[in-house]
Amino acid sequence: MSATSLTTSETAELPDKPAMTHRQVLEALSGLLLGMFVSMLASTVVSTSLPVIIHDLDGTQASFTWVVTATLLTTAISTPIWGKLADLFNRKLLIQIAIVIFVLATAAAGFSQSPEMLIAFRAVQGIGAGGLAALSQVLMADIISPRERGRYMGLFGAVMAVATIGGPLLGGVITDTLGWRWNFYVALPFAVLALIILQRTLHVIPRARRKVSIDYVGIVLLSTAVALLLIWVTLVGDSFEWWSLQTVLMVGGAILGTVLFVVTELRAKEPLIPLSLFRNRTFTLAVIASIATGIAMFGASVFLSQFMQLARGATPTEAGLMTIPMIAGLLIASVGVGALITRLGTWKPFLILGAVFLTAGSFLLSTIHYDTNFALVSLYMFLLGAGVGMTMQNLVLVVQNTSDPNEIGVASSGVTFFRSLGGTIGVSLMGAALASRVSELVTAGKDDITATVMSLGADAQKWADTLSSGTLPQVSAMPAALRVIFEDIYAQGISHSFLIAVPFAVISLIAIVFLPNTPLTRMTTTERIRASEADLATVSVSEGMDAVAATADDAKADAAPATPTRASRRAR
Template sequence: MSADTTAPSSAPTQTPLEHRRVLEALAGLILGMFVSMLASTVVSTSLPVIVHDLEGDQNSYTWVVTATLLTTAISTPIWGKLADLTNRKLLYQLAIVIFVLATAAAGFSQSAAMLIAMRAIQGIGAGGLAAVSQVLMADILSPRERGRYMGLFGAVMAVSTIGGPLLGGLITDSIGWRWNFFVALPVAILALVIVQLTLHTPPRRPGKASIDYLGIVLLAVAVSLVLIWITYAGDSYDWWSTTTLWMVGGAVICAVAFVIVELRSSEPLIPLTLFRDATFTLAVIASIATGIAMFGASVFLSQYMQLSRGATPTEAGLMTIPMIAGLLITSIVVGGLISRHGIWKPYLVVGSVLLTAGAALLSTIHYDTNFALVSVYMFLLGAGVGMTMQNLVLVVQNRALPSQIGVASSGVTFFRSLGGTIGVTVMGAGLASHVTEQLTQRKGELMQAVASLGDKAAYWGQQLQSTSVPKVSEMPEPIRVIFEDVYAQGISHAFQLAVPFAVLSILAIAFLPNAPLTRMTTSQRAEESAVAVDNG
């Protein structure tokens, strides 16, 4: 790994013509990102309703999210490897097509299992959008210049992350949740056209694409076994059982085999030599914690608003605005400061502290916690994610060799998605077990509440026999209060599980080497390296 030693004393400069060309090139990336985020966020506040209507339980709810995160994580390094070897623009367009077609297909789901399957395919496209967009940005902008343009990405994030949940809630409450999956189709078509017209990638030296298929299979099996074990242990089988032994043992064997295959492969999926660089290794550790916080919060805060505070999908979208505001404000402001001054590490340290504080405080919430306090907690968590998420990729790209920019970028994104996948699964399993345990302990109290309903007692007694995620807002007052309390306790318990990982991110970021940011794009660095080689 090589680092540029340019002093961070003055801001980068561009001519008006260069600035206009950058904006034209970024237009396709920005619209593609908007498609990805809109298709994801428009569904987020509707998931409790969707899973309820498809008669899914809490584990199904978790897997609707986990399936996407898992395939995103596994496919990200594949897309990254392809980005180092083939046409990046074509890859980006392919990722958009896969993502949106799978999203639309999910709208026709007739069961939770079908929805999970479509979301898994959606994750493959999402992995491409995440990985290839980072590589293309490195082609267009130097690490030092990138902060200047973060305002554009921030504006798109604002529209999609705030407008998406609100739009999804309105569609669900007025038309029906299935239309949430179709709303991104016109935008996707426009994105493909804009990318074709405006995104002009630099010519690349020809290379033979070689994909480590065995590594892909071993990684997928290892991660899947762990996630399935975590989801169903303590429910379908005991934590200490024969099933646990073969699932955990199988995961360990596949993980060891994956490492061996990667060490021997000429074109490894994740070059393990990257871990020789302290920046990459520590950024990976920090990204895992960021992924757990980011994905865990987006999944379980929506459930908290609807199952513990009786909000509708539209109201839930409004109630999560403080977290989104924290993310947007810090990502835009910090991006600009990094671009202007070239100093990045203090912002990442502060971000990791805010992320940890937000997760810790959210682990204390109850169904009747003052919402002003909950808003502050969400803002802190969002601010922490905004200050760390993209800047960890930036720091790694600043250090990576031009020939490895794709696998290095996608490596960090992969482990962030993997952290989110495992985190959501662990938090979801903790939530499900806690809710089951609490409802069992409070069975007598529930029966008394049902008995107090008079003529409606038989109906609600039958409804409570279902294992599907409930519509708490439609329950009678005596039952609703119990369920709101139980789910609030379960969700706060889920956030407790995320705190240790957040603390680990503080330590990892604190030890990151404080290397100055280069002013050269990846293409410029590659040309410089090629000239140096040609000149001997």
């Protein structure tokens, strides 16, 4: 009895322990912030140089799309795996492993000799990126409550700003001076520093040891289904017809893989994505909204840089400078809204406004031309960035706020997974639409292009060979007359591709409107787990005491002298 009371008392007191101080939280977040900085820097530093890289490696528009899609695909597939591992193993060790995988693959990509080699290394890079994306959210929930997280989102916003603004600029300067390969090496020293700081400052409470099982079949089925779908989206209409044997095999394989994945998840002891999560209305609607956010975020970052270089003739450095309005919108919105959520305790109005901005920015970017006033283009980019900044992290926040604390890992990574999956599908669809539209416009303007090339005199044959090779052109290096034609072609193609994001943004807005407006808790994940354990222990002890009391009452009843009944007295 006394032992039970002591255990219960101690357990009940755990949630009331003082929360971490501001300084302790900053120390714990320092390595996490640097790890995220490494991930973002390694990605953004390459974004402005991708057109140059693909041109130098003799790649096509499909190669350009797959260099991006390969990373997003493996990020999407690995994110729920990392999230599941986070619920089973040491989270600190996992994020260190993710950083090592990410940076080594990034450095190896610098030695690529062909588009295929680059795509392969970028795919491995995505595995590490998935870990960083999932684990950073899980670890934040471990040490900061949803209500207090807004004040610290400013730090993440600052890191995002430095990486997303400084990365493209740094990448452009490196490409224009040292060569694009050096872009892949710049993150190495930061990665080493991140590993050291994480080891010294991040202290995670050990989780109870238990026997675990990894859903290997689910991993294979999910990877197969997503990969088949994306390969089909990229190649259909170009390498084969829409209605063809390849379409039947790829789409049929993707559908079959999805069905088998669902069946496997229903039976698995430790499912990769527990389907029970979808019983939570908040999780389901946040997933739908995250898909559209991913399409807008990744699609914009990929194709706006291409627009600046192929439709406006900018150099990589200039392209980095020209995309600053979008990053400014993302920074201001994420930092400002994070602070307001912490101060006011409300989140839904900000998410709705973000979805409106997302829809407006996507639609307006679908109207741009090669000669559109850059002030207008900047406004459109700012709106899109603000929409992403208001919705991206806050959708994870509201899911963590209502999820079972023992499933924070899979819940957080689930939202991140569908955001990455949305981005992967979005980039594939937008890339395919861009390639198809550019092909149509080149065919339609073949006579004008031929006449312009023939007017170039001694350089006519060189440019004829370049254009007929199918390699992604370097528009800024073209003669003025030819450059105007291709700037117009690529501007129309890229603006056409942005139309794909619009209906998804509208769906995102609808999903956010119907999200339950649940107040944000002030308890961290660790405190919620302790509180639930304390409640369970209290209930168990209470039930035990009731049982003891009932037994004592029965014993007293048995020991008491029998009271003669009226019938027995009458008999006497």
